[in-house]
Amino acid sequence: MHIDNSNESIDYSKVRYLLGAAELHQLPDDEGIEVAFAGRSNAGKSSALNKITGQKNLARTSKTPGRTQLINVFNIDDSNRLIDLPGYGFAKVSRAVKNNWEKTLSEYLQTRRCLKALVILMDIRHPCKDMDVAMIRWSLAAGLSVMVLLSKSDKVKQGERAKTTRAVKNTLKPFVGPDSELLISPFSSLKGEGVSAVTSFLNNTYKKGPLQT
Ligand code: GDP
16 A cells, blocks of 8 residues: 555554564565664653553563563554664673674664664763764764654753753754754653654654655
């Protein structure tokens, strides 16, 4: 079935879990559009996915460190998918697990042609750790659209939210090129701040349609 992206409004409550891939060959065909969610473990990624889709248990991934980490795939409709990348920066993960994760992640980011955008969650109280900045730099350099969600914004006062948003924007500004896009918003799964901003970002990305090559 062909989906006319120009007119359809996307209903994120229809998002359904499809599969968890330990290796890239287990992913669905490299067609349509994917937007991937990434972030350090505990940044609030599962809560954000649940909030955006209005489903309490959608991203109920295991929090056990050292367990096989999967790339979780969710179908929105026939051509659009959300991807939940394994959380990074878990200190207790063994070197071997970490190496394997980094290899799979970088392969996914570098080879997946239907990947159009990344949503990166950073705890508003601890933003821009090395791995966050590396992910954002790489994604922008690859011409992907990036939205940074400064998560758990309810944990800080309004003034600090605005201040951190400005500081993060300044830190990341040098990496935004002429063909890339970077949006930054405070986000709270608890209070709903930033939900409409990320939903519009997703809508815009999916509506652009698959890359014609
Ligand atoms: P993940 O490891 O990135 O998937 O993070 P989770 O979504 O599991 O969240 C980690 C912890 O942060 C949990 O205890 C959540 O309840 C908490 N958390 C997540 N989002 C928010 C938020 O918006 N506000 C607050 N106050 N806590 C949050």
